[in-house]
Amino acid sequence: MIPPTSEVVALFDLTAIILLLTTVIVFVIPIFILFPPIPVERSDALRQTHTKVGIPASQSNLRTQTSPEHDYQPGKPAKIQSLYIYPVKSCRGIEVGHSKVLPKGLEFDRLFAFARQKSKAASAPEPSGEDGTGTKKHPQWEVITLRQVPLLANIKIDLWLPDVSKTSRQLGRVDGRFIVIRFPWRDSGLKGIIQWISAKLSRGLSGTPEKEFMLSIDFPSPDEIKAAGYQYEDTSFFAKSVYALNMKNEVPPELGLYLGVAVPVTVFMVDPDQRREVFRNAPRKADAGYQPVIDFQDAYPLHLLNLTSVRALESKVQKDDNLQFLDARRFRPNIIVSGLKEYDEDDWRSIEFSQPPQSATAKLSGSKFDVSCRTVRCKLPNVDPVTGIRHKVEPDNSLRKYRNIDEGAPKSGCMGMQLCPIFPKTDDPEDLELSLEVGMEIKVLQRGHHLAL
CATH class of the missing domain: 2.40.33 (M1 Pyruvate Kinase; Domain 3)
Structure with missing residues (x-):
């Protein structure tokens, strides 16, 4: 018995669709490998040459x-x-x-500490010395802690150390020790929707969008300090002043927005010397x-x-x-x-x-x-x-x-x-x-x- 024409057409259409989908998948997979729809995170790159320090929460x-x-x-x-x-x-x-x-x-x-910029009144010069003729300037920055900004508790820190057993085909052997700083962040509009989808695809259904930045924990040389635009400054730390390296160029402005800090936020690192x-x-x-x-x-x-x-x-x-x-x-x-x-x-x-x-x-x-x-x-x-x-x-x-x-x-x-x-x-x-x-x-x-x- 010869099948009805409609069934032949349906079978042909199904076969054509399967072939089309297979062709598309075969064509798209290499593109996804070269140009992944999920942004490549720093941790993905570091994993090729470094090992992350720490005990997983499930094994705490x-x-x-x-x-x-x-x-x-x-x-x-x-x-x-x-x-x-x-x-x-x-x-x-x-x-x-x-x-x-x-x-x-x-x-x-405690290698690093975040700090916020003080108001102009708080950092204005004031008389100093017994005769009052000299002037001193209060630090323009103050270290922030969980006492003032409790959302700091939600900032995650990953520590990556070089692994001599690992070598990247693209990068070779990479030295240097780094921390990756991650905090919850989602942009508005279509960009935010894409970030939300990417987080679910890369971290599972419980994943949430995050923004990250990376810092070297090896103290920079004078030439590196100059090239990066860092500078030594005083920052208030409780009732004292700490002279440390201000690395404000590394801190994304979104961090202050997430923390609810209305003034600029920076990060300081203490000079080991x-x-x-x-x-x-x-x-x-x-x-x-x-x-x-x-x-x-x-x-x-x-x-x-x-x-x-x-x-x-x-x-x-x-x-x-x-x-x-x-x-x-x-x-x-x-x-x-x-x-x-x-x-x-x-x-x-x-x-x-x-x-x-x-x-x-x-x-x-x-x-x-x-x-x-x-x-x-x-x-x-x-x-x-x-x-x-x-x-x-x-x-x-x-x-x-x-x-x-x-x-x-x-x-x-x-x-x-x-x-x-x-x-x-x-x-x-x-x-x-x-x-x-x-x-x-x-x-x-x-x-x-x-x-x-």
Whole structure:
């Protein structure tokens, strides 16, 4: 039986359509490879020659931070539960499994800080000197933190280091160490729609449009500084002034718009040869063999936090829809420890981290630290590190009520401890290096009184 003409035509049309689609696909695929519809991100290029530093969120050592397994258990040693670095001050941190410890703290920590331009009145010259004849000019910039701009918490930082095992066919071997700074951003109109589609295609259904820019973490040479148009300037940092490299040419104007900052925003980097020396309660050079220094840390090289103490404070906090549990990351720690009694750290003066006895490297000397003072808290922990939303009162209220324990900081709450590394040898700059690793055990070497200065 011969099929009706209409069925023959339909079959022919279907075959023709399939052939046409196949031809188009074969033709278009090479074009998409050469000219992808999704913009190529810096991370895509860096992945060819570099390795991204950090532990994926799905494998975080803080996934179970609220579990009783981290509480004090007699006979079981306390240990390092997690390590964090913050390459850009107040932005999203990077969890690592191990880290070098330098005189300034963990490697790559607080290298950069964003700053906003002050009003003309705030930066105007004013008389200086006892006779009032000289003039001094206030810094035109001020460092911004989560205290003033909570949306900094939503700025993600990716750290990329060269990988000797990787070589790009197009680029060869690429040296240099970089951070890629990403923040939520979507343009208006058709461009914004394309950005939204691209984000879904490249990052999955939960992907959101982002804008990114890249900075080298290797301090530039004088020639590079001149070529890039950078300049050294003072920027206000709390009540002090920091002399650092202003790299404003690198910051896209959209960043200020996202943060809700109406004035220009820039980024500063501390010159490694001009780091700020730390005094106050820190060990002196005559005792430690070197003077501790910092980049954009608040006051000391390292901040330690006890998970059990966080849970103890959480029991006092008034929870609501905006604060379901007290995330340890609210306190911006470098070293998070577990297995201690609550607030056991309050009177530490000297500690040592070492590998467990069964470890292959257990016989190596441990890493010792001076516990310089308690961490006096401001309202920064009120900011949720996941959403960038600032709670109106907590945990600041509970800190002031239950943790007003230091005579040097009356009416303030304390949580965590400030550390300075103690190096076995200090004669050669190359000797000024320790190491920390998740799982290291804690030994308290000395206890004593603390008074914040």
